Amino acid sequence: MPPATESPAADSGLRLVPVLCCLCGVEDVDPVGVGEDFEYRTSRDTFLAIRCRRCGLVFLNPRPADDEAGRIYPDHYHAFDFQPVAFGFVYRVRHRLEARRLLGWCRGLPPDARILDVGCGDGFHLRLLRDCGQPGWTYEGVDSDARAVAGAGKAGIKVHHGKVEELGRSADSYHLVLMIMTIEHLADPVGVLREVRRLLVPGGRVVIVTDNAASPDFRIFGGRHWGGYHFPRHFHLFNRGTLAKLAAAADLNVERIITPFSPVNWVYSIRNWLDDWGAPRLLVNRFSLKSAPALAFFTLFDLPLALLGRGAILRGTFRRPSADAEVAK
Amino acid sequence: MNRSGKPVAIVGAGLAGLTAATMLRRHGILVRVFKAGKYIAGLARSERDADGFTYDFGAHFITNRLAAAVGCSTECRDMPRYGETVWLRGRTYSYPFGLMRSPRFVLSALATKAKALLRRRPPATAADWYRAQYGTKLANDVAIPITEAWSGAPAEELAASVGEKFATSLPRTLMLKAAARITGRTVAIGYCGTLPESPHVWHVYPEGGVGAICERLADEVREDIRTELPVEAILVENDHAVGVRVAGQVIEAAAVISTAPVHVLAKLVRGTDRLAPLARFRYRPMVFVNLRIAGPSGLPDVVNWTPGPDFPFFRLSDIGAGLPWLVPPGMSQVTADIGCQVGDEIWSMADEDLGRLCANKMERIVPKLSARYLGCRVMRTPLAYPVYRSEYEDDRRGFVAGTGVGGLLSVGRNGEFMHILMEDVFWRTRRKVLELIESLGGESS
Numbered sequence: 001m002p003p004a005t006e007s008p009a010a011d012s013g014l015r016l017v018p019v020l021c022c023l024c025g026v027e028d029v030d031p032v033g034v035g036e037d038f039e040y041r042t043s044r045d046t047f048l049a050i051r052c053r054r055c056g057l058v059f060l061n062p063r064p065a066d067d068e069a070g071r072i073y074p075d076h077y078h079a080f081d082f083q084p085v086a087f088g089f090v091y092r093v094r095h096r097l098e099a100r101r102l103l104g105w106c107r108g109l110p111p112d113a114r115i116l117d118v119g120c121g122d123g124f125h126l127r128l129l130r131d132c133g134q135p136g137w138t139y140e141g142v143d144s145d146a147r148a149v150a151g152a153g154k155a156g157i158k159v160h161h162g163k164v165e166e167l168g169r170s171a172d173s174y175h176l177v178l179m180i181m182t183i184e185h186l187a188d189p190v191g192v193l194r195e196v197r198r199l200l201v202p203g204g205r206v207v208i209v210t211d212n213a214a215s216p217d218f219r220i221f222g223g224r225h226w227g228g229y230h231f232p233r234h235f236h237l238f239n240r241g242t243l244a245k246l247a248a249a250a251d252l253n254v255e256r257i258i259t260p261f262s263p264v265n266w267v268y269s270i271r272n273w274l275d276d277w278g279a280p281r282l283l284v285n286r287f288s289l290k291s292a293p294a295l296a297f298f299t300l301f302d303l304p305l306a307l308l309g310r311g312a313i314l315r316g317t318f319r320r321p322s323a324d325a326e327v328a329k
Numbered sequence: 330m331n332r333s334g335k336p337v338a339i340v341g342a343g344l345a346g347l348t349a350a351t352m353l354r355r356h357g358i359l360v361r362v363f364k365a366g367k368y369i370a371g372l373a374r375s376e377r378d379a380d381g382f383t384y385d386f387g388a389h390f391i392t393n394r395l396a397a398a399v400g401c402s403t404e405c406r407d408m409p410r411y412g413e414t415v416w417l418r419g420r421t422y423s424y425p426f427g428l429m430r431s432p433r434f435v436l437s438a439l440a441t442k443a444k445a446l447l448r449r450r451p452p453a454t455a456a457d458w459y460r461a462q463y464g465t466k467l468a469n470d471v472a473i474p475i476t477e478a479w480s481g482a483p484a485e486e487l488a489a490s491v492g493e494k495f496a497t498s499l500p501r502t503l504m505l506k507a508a509a510r511i512t513g514r515t516v517a518i519g520y521c522g523t524l525p526e527s528p529h530v531w532h533v534y535p536e537g538g539v540g541a542i543c544e545r546l547a548d549e550v551r552e553d554i555r556t557e558l559p560v561e562a563i564l565v566e567n568d569h570a571v572g573v574r575v576a577g578q579v580i581e582a583a584a585v586i587s588t589a590p591v592h593v594l595a596k597l598v599r600g601t602d603r604l605a606p607l608a609r610f611r612y613r614p615m616v617f618v619n620l621r622i623a624g625p626s627g628l629p630d631v632v633n634w635t636p637g638p639d640f641p642f643f644r645l646s647d648i649g650a651g652l653p654w655l656v657p658p659g660m661s662q663v664t665a666d667i668g669c670q671v672g673d674e675i676w677s678m679a680d681e682d683l684g685r686l687c688a689n690k691m692e693r694i695v696p697k698l699s700a701r702y703l704g705c706r707v708m709r710t711p712l713a714y715p716v717y718r719s720e721y722e723d724d725r726r727g728f729v730a731g732t733g734v735g736g737l738l739s740v741g742r743n744g745e746f747m748h749i750l751m752e753d754v755f756w757r758t759r760r761k762v763l764e765l766i767e768s769l770g771g772e773s774s
Contacts (some may be wrong), residue, residue: 005756012403013401013402013403014406016400018351018400018549020355020356026356026763027352027355027356027759027763028763030524031394031398031524033529034393034394034529034530044402044403045397045402045403046393046396046397046405047397048394048397048398061398062398062400115667150693158704177707223527223528223529224527224529246582276512277511277512278512278513
């Protein structure tokens with residue numbers, strides 16, 4: 001990853017590369033959404049989200065080449081430094097909600113459990129675990145962006161700079177791996193998940209949280225403004241079926257896939273729509289991650305949908321088969 | 330890699346040929362693209378003159394969706410304006426709502442619909458289709474004269490399928506028009522039949538002409554393109570395409586993809602007579618007269634239909650209004666489309682005479698235009714529109730299902746013998762090629 005620099009002239013296009021469906025190995029697709037980088041305006045490109053006609057995976061094609069990462073993740077990208085100062089009340093609410101969720105995933109971990117957060121950003125979740133988890137647990141993060149690593153370092157969290165494949169850890173290293181809002185950013189989710197499986201102890205778990213491309217917000221806004229597209233940074237967008245297929249491709253067992261509630265994609269979808277159709281700035285700014293009323297409203301809005309299995313995000317818990325099961329195989 | 334290790338031979342390097350080539354390459358299949366001429370881009374080619382005017386074979390504006398799919402969106406600009414009008418008995422009607430407000434047309438359409446309730450039978454010809462769809466008056470005054478002008482055949486001799494392209498849903502058109510009004514974008518309506526229409530899909534155009542799309546696709550397969558090598562024959566054995574003959578040499582191929590006009594394809598194929606019926610299919614030749622005009626053109630909208638015998642042309646397109654960057658500031662460029670036959674009076678007329686003729690006739694719509702007329706550039710093509718004559722309609726319907734020869738695809742506007750535009754060509758070609766890839770066992774993993 002090159003060091004952080006000023007983003008280059010926004011009028012030159014990104015270098016884009018064509019790809020096949022990472023689950024089916026073919027490009028048998030229908031276009032579903034067309035849009036721009038509404039949130040950061042890192043380039044003038046228009047991007048196309050397509051759906052595989054075989055498995056239903058939604059993905060970006062063509063997508064930015066690997067060496068464009070420095071440009072599509074600008075310095076002020078929100079995952080790099082989600083500080084309480086900037087986000088205030090919303091930060092405190094998120095803090096409490098996430099802590100409860102995280103500890104739920106940690107049930108059954110041994111007292112000396114090792115936990116890895118892949119794509120940890122500024123280390124938000126690791127900090128929460130450090131503050132609320134058991135004293136014997138150890139935490140590590142990995143993120144491929146130097147700015148994220150620096151952000152986590154400020155908070156005293158150990159984060160490796162690079163890709164999970166480059167960690168250099170032996171097999172069976174971790175009891176729990178977190179991939180929270182990470183899998184959708186990856187160019188090769190199958191390869192990364194296979195590596196995660198290798199790093200897990202037999203019976204160890206990986207928790208994947210990602211946008212749900214079968215939710216009502218996707219159905220309403222999927223033609224262009226859906227927040228989950230996060231053009232052009234979300235390369236792959238899953239639903240229950242494709243997430244299970246991804247796990248199967250990495251030889252992981254599905255323990256559970258649920259759709260928790262989340263206001264974020266609703267808020268961003270509406271923001272993108274208003275912004276794109278020229279609504280007054282005052283109105284557009286009502287819809288952001290800093291806007292407590294909007295987040296509260298859409299939290300309540302998405303709650304019943306989540307209970308019906310149609311929530312805005314997906315959470316899959318997958319387990320590496322226990323040693324016995326692997327021997328039996 | 331396909332099992333045989335032989336390449337797929339592609340005849341033609343326009344949008345369809347290059348789309349096919351990239352699709353095959355992405356799936357790990359060898360390709361060889363043969364191009365008779367020196368330049369790629371086929372029908373999508375544009376030319377720019379010393380005065381800063383750009384000329385196309387018709388204005389091939391595309392959509393933001395196609396630009397994104399090909400990865401050339403930053404080279405494109407949004408079309409600032411798009412609309413159609415119909416000139417009728419000295420009046421301009423906006424299309425379609427202006428026509429729908431005329432009591433004469435509305436009453437006739439209602440009467441036709443009422444009659445259809447009593448006696449419903451499928452239309453036998455294009456003329457029947459239009460009358461059943463639009464009512465007798467609108468069909469006779471507008472739809473049929475325009476169709477006859479571009480096809481060169483009486484609407485009674487054309488198949489009803491001519492009209493199918495124009496079948497639209499009124500509520501959807503209203504919704505899209507409203508979205509266009511709100512967003513200020515030229516939302517594509519009736520442009521693409523393969524993909525759903527949407528308020529989020531609008532017209533754009535590459536700055537340097539629409540050939541930019543082909544250039545971007547060609548970047549992926551540059552080393553596989555052989556220019557100035559016309560394919561002399563497509564070789565078929567046991568009803569399966571096995572190769573092509575190029576410059577006297579036989580090149581074995583796992584499959585052959587042709588973008589040639591179908592009556593040419595019929596002559597290229599050796600070793601089967603399955604494609605013989607295609608030799609009868611006809612394309613309408615067309616002359617495009619590009620008029621250079623000082624100041625604004627004075628035309629009511631970007632595309633203006635001129636049905637009936639008053640004009641030699643059936644359509645006037647104000648290029649500068651829709652695509653201002655193709656025309657120098659303070660100037661206009663109007664393309665007059667004239668249907669003709671190869672070698673007839675229009676086809677053979679000197680360029681300057683054609684320009685004068687069009688400028689003079691345009692004065693009925695824009696008074697004193699001739700005084701501002703600066704000159705013209707004329708483009709002639711023997712292959713502008715596929716003509717769906719009833720006499721070969723059964724053969725045409727059979728051809729839609731496939732060539733009947735294993736491993737031989739015919740793709741593109743000319744190759745499919747379909748009145749389709751660029752986004753349709755792109756997606757239809759991809760789907761057909763994908764089926765071919767499966768039959769070749771060429772999926773990579």
